[in-house]
Amino acid sequence: MMENEKKGRRGGKREGAGRPRSDSKLYTFRAPGRMAMFIDAQDCKTEFIKGCIAKEMGALDAGIGKMGEVYPVSGVTDLRLPFFDVGIVAGFPIPLDNDERSQDIELLKMLCPNPEASYLIRVEGNSMIDAGIYSGDIIIVDKSNRDPSPSEVAVCELNGDYTLKHFVKRGDEGWLVPANPDYPELKVTEDDDFSVWGTVTYIIHKPRG
Numbered sequence: 001m002m003e004n005e006k007k008g009r010r011g012g013k014r015e016g017a018g019r020p021r022s023d024s025k026l027y028t029f030r031a032p033g034r035m036a037m038f039i040d041a042q043d044c045k046t047e048f049i050k051g052c053i054a055k056e057m058g059a060l061d062a063g064i065g066k067m068g069e070v071y072p073v074s075g076v077t078d079l080r081l082p083f084f085d086v087g088i089v090a091g092f093p094i095p096l097d098n099d100e101r102s103q104d105i106e107l108l109k110m111l112c113p114n115p116e117a118s119y120l121i122r123v124e125g126n127s128m129i130d131a132g133i134y135s136g137d138i139i140i141v142d143k144s145n146r147d148p149s150p151s152e153v154a155v156c157e158l159n160g161d162y163t164l165k166h167f168v169k170r171g172d173e174g175w176l177v178p179a180n181p182d183y184p185e186l187k188v189t190e191d192d193d194f195s196v197w198g199t200v201t202y203i204i205h206k207p208r209g
């Protein structure tokens with residue numbers, strides 16, 4: 001067999017070869033003296049550290065759960081739907097019964113550009129109805145965006161409680177502003193424990209009559 005024929009039969013990536021892809025990451029950090037001694041005393045340092053982080057994540061989920069049901073987007077099964085890229089107006093009908101006109105889209109990828117940092121939360125309460133968010137609606141929250149504009153809706157933590165509001169700065173003051181005149185504005189002071197948990201990217205609800 002000639003040399004070039006041998007080369008022609010070799011090379012190329014074999015299906016299933018190599019290590020499977022993983023979303024895990026490697027972290028390194030320095031611990032101060034007393035903390036380092038405590039970690040060194042553990043039989044399995046890796047499992048101990050992961051257990052501490054998991055405990056904190058559980059406490060965080062329990063806190064945000066006061067707003068309603070919470071689901072990480074990363075745990076939701078992908079969904080593909082036919083998408084018709086045509087302009088629809090409230091005028092003459094446009095035929096949409098031809099599948100050749102459609103293309104499949106990944107719905108979660110379209111709604112959640114950052115799925116690893118996104119959560120689905122079922123809202124309880126009507127303080128944001130003028131922003132189109134009603135009790136029972138599902139909101140998609142992107143935790144990677146913690147600097148919302150005044151027009152965006154944010155999930156905020158104030159002294160251990162979570163709330164859905166506009167966050168508005170007026171001079172040196174911060175205010176949590178509802179989108180319902182029946183609810184009061186809340187001033188955020190220097191003495192408050194306050195943070196923006198994430199920003200609402202999409203709202204899911206049924207059409208209302």
